[in-house]
Amino acid sequence: MKNLVKMILKAFYMFLLIITVTGFAQKTYTLDAKPQLKIIGTSNIHDWDMISETASGNLVAVVENNKLTTIKSLVVELQAESLKSEKSGLDKNAYRALKTDKFKIIKFDLKSSSKQTDGTWNFTGVFTIAGVSKQVTLKVKETSTIGQYTFEGSYSFKLTDYKITPPTALLGTIKTTDAVVVNFKVKFK
Structure with missing residues (x-):
């Protein structure tokens, strides 16, 4: 009976040690x-882009020797109307298409x-745009310095995948393509 109690106590202490070590290795970083x-x-007339330099997010990861080994969670959120082009008319049409009022x-x-062995990551997650959520897989490049992790990549999709009608302007003479x-390049520290 004494041996059984000793074995249980040893197992319990090992369990506590593992939890403690894992807990200290896991860290939270802010976007x-x-x-x-x-x-x-693009449209039938010209290419266009919209840029946002404001977002919020968190990364929870296991770090060993200043390198990310496991990512427990990563969330990035941005206000849809923080996306801006150089043309207010384009912005207005984009916000309408993205249904930013809702x-x-x-x-x-x-x-x-x-x-991956080349230092990149495969991220599988849920993108939510205009109220529609889709699971996607992204190949993401990571670069790091001590206490700071940067992820860079791209995501190609069709607007209609998210039930967004490609915007038009000037009574339909300017038509945005679906693709x-x-x-993105996001840094957590």
Whole structure:
């Protein structure tokens, strides 16, 4: 009986040690105040882009020897109307298409990730745009310095995938194409 109690106590102490070590290795990082988020598209007349340099987010990760080994969670949110072009008419049409009166936030919520041998990551997560959520997989490049992790990549999709009608202008003479690309560079520290 004494041996059984000793074995249980040893197992309990090992369990506490593992939880303590894992807990200290896991850290939370906050999205830097100036992310680079850019939507690129085209129309039958010209190319266009919209940029946002404001977003919020958090990264929870396991760090060993100043390197990310596991990402537990990553969320990035931006106000849809923080996206700006150089043309207020384009912005107005884009906000209408994105239904920003009802859906104010564009969000990416990581569900799983895996680090590749070349140092990139595969992120699988849910993008929510204009109230529609889609699971996507992104290949993301990571660069890091001590206590700071930057993720860079792109996501190509069709507006209609998110039930967004491609905007038109001037009584339909200017038509936005369905395909767009989101380029991002976000830094957590």
